[in-house]
Amino acid sequence: MSASSRADLTYQSLRRAIIEQAVKPGAKLREDEIGGHFGVSRTIVRAALARLHAEGLVDIRPKRTATVAAPTADEARAIFEVRRCLEREVVAILARCWSASAKAALLAHIEDEDTAGRRGDHAGAGRLAGEFHIVLARLTGNALLERYVSEVVSRSSLILAVHGRAHRADCSTAEHRGVVAALDAGDEERAMRLMAEHLQAVIGRALPDQASQDEPSLTAVLARYGAP
Structure with a gap:
């Protein structure tokens, strides 16, 4: 798989995991964990996170791990x-x-x-x-x-x-x-x-919800999103 294909797969997989609520709002998106799962560099991971940030799906703050956005x-x-x-x-x-x-x-x-x-x-x-x-x-x-x-x-x-x-x-x-x-x-x-x-x-349907418990790890979630 080419570098561009891996980059797009990383972005698309993360986006789908977020939209399907498999990765919950506020969850940390660690670059090393994501890169290790998809076999891509941190540069590619950061590019994917930047695209998701531009779409309002990810929060990125200086010197802090990116997280899934949690709208007020x-x-x-x-x-x-x-x-x-x-x-x-x-x-x-x-x-x-x-x-x-x-x-x-x-x-x-x-x-x-x-x-x-x-x-x-x-x-x-x-x-x-x-x-x-x-x-x-x-x-x-x-x-x-x-x-x-x-x-x-x-x-x-x-x-x-x-x-x-x-x-x-x-x-x-x-x-x-x-x-x-x-x-x-x-x-x-x-x-x-x-x-x-x-x-x-x-x-x-946008009403207060019970906080979820026992959420799976990011690696466990992304295992469901690794296929092209």
Whole structure:
């Protein structure tokens, strides 16, 4: 595997572990432990952590070990305010450029969500539920909009990890199907209303949560994310 491939694998694996909440907010991300697991230099690890920091997923402070970000309640409110605005625009754009291929892509993604939920992969189902919104943004053809939606969706996963209740895949997929059905019917107003209601349900899960105990070591978690 090339150096660039190892660097991307390190970044993607860490990002997925964070979004799936396998590595909890506040957890230390030791460069030597990560580098040893992936067989990469500290330079590559630092580059991966810098990318995650730019996305708001990792906190990096001078002379301190990087940690998974832990959004405060005020930060959570600000992130969801921005997310509401962005996703409203996503739905409006998609309503104007809706196509059979967009419908097929979204329904296929929802089926992946359902499959993950049925097999008990709750972390994967939660990640896919968030990625549904990124797929929506990607289908607008606006790369900048996709980037911003991807960032707020990723940060939302941290908010739910810090403040939230457990994800219910059956609720998300039903709500996602409703948005797709409204878009397919050409009902932009209904699609926007359903998206707003869906996001409100996501926000409603951002409630105080019991602190988790007996968390696995970083090495044990990353062992699940080492395959290309």
